[in-house]
Each structure stands twice: as C-alpha cells, then as structure tokens.
Amino acid sequence: MDTDPLMARARLLWESLAGVPVSFAAAGGPAVVTAPASALCPPGWVGIVLLGDAAVVTAPTDGVAGAIRRALAGVPAPSLTDPGAMARAWPVAEVLGPATLAYLSADDFHPSRPGGAEADRLPAGHGDLLRLLASVSEEDAGECGLDEITSPAFVVRDGAAVVAAAGYRDWPGDTAHLCVLTAPHVRGRGLARQVASAATAHALAAGCLPQWRARPAASRGVARALGFRELGTQLSVRGTQSPTIS
Structure with a gap:
C-alpha cells in the first residue's frame, strides 16, 4: 500500500471522478469498471488514469469494459497511458492525451x-x-x-x-x-x-x-x-x- 499522503489524496480524487465504486490496486492489473458517467474521459470514451504503479480504467458499457479488460491483461502499468501501446492492444479510433498529473503539498x-x-x-x-x-x-x-x-x-x-x-x-x-x-x-x-x-x-x-x-x-x-x-x-x-x- 502506498503511504505517500499526496498520492493517497490524488487517488481518492480520481476514484471519486470515476462515478462508480473503484479503487487503485497495485497488483493484478488495472481496475476496469463500467462507468457511463465517468469524469475520467468524454462521454462514450475509455478513461485511463495511472497514479504510481496502479491504474483505474472506466468504460462506457459492459461490453467495452470486458474487451478492455482482456486487451490490457499483461500490459505493464507504465504502458497503460502510452497511446502507442494502447493502440496495439485495442482498436483505437481517437486519442486525447496523455497528460501528466502533478500535485503539490x-x-x-x-x-x-x-x-x-x-x-x-x-x-x-x-x-x-x-x-x-x-x-x-x-x-x-x-x-x-x-x-x-x-x-x-x-x-x-x-x-x-x-x-x-x-x-x-x-x-x-x-x-x-x-x-x-x-x-x-x-x-x-x-x-x-x-x-x-x-x-x-x-x-x-x-x-x-x-x-x-x-x-x-x-x-x-x-x-x-x-x-x-x-x-x-x-x-x-x-x-x-x-x-x-x-
């Protein structure tokens, strides 16, 4: 478990923005959830937020969530927000980002x-x-x-x-x-x-x-x-x- 208070606060923020219960988990790959109202991305898109060694992924439908879950199995955490790696794992039509997330105490x-x-x-x-x-x-x-x-x-x-x-x-x-x-x-x-x-x-x-x-x-x-x-x-x-x- 990450004990950095700045990291913990940032993760709590993005978990709340997902719109459904989800948490960052360092093991077992990214946490992928169905969240049509997610604030991690535009409506109908897939949103990926990587903080430290853990990621949260929101998908607009159960079908897309299942496809993303299968596509990202085994993809190293640092590559989850790499547009090239994402395009190789899943058929992508359009990309926004990546953007760096920085915080301050x-x-x-x-x-x-x-x-x-x-x-x-x-x-x-x-x-x-x-x-x-x-x-x-x-x-x-x-x-x-x-x-x-x-x-x-x-x-x-x-x-x-x-x-x-x-x-x-x-x-x-x-x-x-x-x-x-x-x-x-x-x-x-x-x-x-x-x-x-x-x-x-x-x-x-x-x-x-x-x-x-x-x-x-x-x-x-x-x-x-x-x-x-x-x-x-x-x-x-x-x-x-x-x-x-x-």
Whole structure:
C-alpha cells in the first residue's frame, strides 16, 4: 500500500471522478469498471488514469469494459497511458492525451520571487481575461481552461493588456485544478510561474490540493519549479464501433 499522503489524496480524487465504486490496486492489473458517467474521459470514451504503479480504467458499457479488460491483461502499468501501446492492444479510433498529473503539498511549495510587482487580481470572467483568451490560438485557449476558473484570476499586465493569468477551478475533494495562460509574445520571461505561484498560494491558503494537468513540456517545467510532483498520467481513448480483440 502506498503511504505517500499526496498520492493517497490524488487517488481518492480520481476514484471519486470515476462515478462508480473503484479503487487503485497495485497488483493484478488495472481496475476496469463500467462507468457511463465517468469524469475520467468524454462521454462514450475509455478513461485511463495511472497514479504510481496502479491504474483505474472506466468504460462506457459492459461490453467495452470486458474487451478492455482482456486487451490490457499483461500490459505493464507504465504502458497503460502510452497511446502507442494502447493502440496495439485495442482498436483505437481517437486519442486525447496523455497528460501528466502533478500535485503539490504546502511543505513542497516553492513560490515565485518576481523582481517586479506582485500579480494583480481580477474576478473570474473579467473582460480582460476574455481578451487574453481571444488573443491566443483555439488550442491554447482550450488547453488552459482559464474560462472555467472559479477562483480569482491572478494576472500580469503589459500596459493595459493582461498578458499572463492563472487561477483554478474547484474540483471534488477540495482539489484546485490550476489553469494558466501566457500570451505567446511574452513567453519565456517567467510570467507563467509568477501568476501560477499566486494562484497556487491562494489554493493552499484555502486548504485545497493543487493539481496541475499538462501536456506541453514548458507547462510541466513551470509546475516542477513551483514544487509540484508528477505522480501519474491520464489518457482518454475512443474505440472503433465494434472492437474486436485478437
């Protein structure tokens, strides 16, 4: 049994998001359950979350759950969120991820020490945030999730314009899902770390578990600089209409 309190809290979160009773088990392969309302993936997809050496897998139907259970038998745990390994084991039509899952305890937090002024604070949904979102690509806007935050937004301006912002969305289990965005023309200046540090400090002060879910290497680097630990990965896959397992 894993005695790391950060890992234990992260696992409890994702077990609750499955929508049906399930638990991470280190032995005997991934725990595969039928969960049509799972929050591990989009509706109708298969969701896989690997934390440490154990995984939880949700499937939309009993038939898909059985097929996945057979397909993944004997697949090493580290390969469960590898899109290539998944495609070799089961007929996959579409993939989302993998995304790295990182978490932070208050004792491990390394706040930013900006040389300039502290980040300003704006309410969620403020027009200046919307203008920042509108200034980046559709992919960047969708990836950051800044339009869904429930916390205040912590921002840095260049003149009147907001060029970096961070906040978090309240998730179950007192989890704070961090959302960060920096305008392309000011990236590489440490602004993401500055605003993310302010949002993370706010989450910790509220007693929340900060969560950082990311795919880009740069985003993962910001999280590590703040003290986040990468504990696992998440992958979502959509199967073909009539999957067959050889």
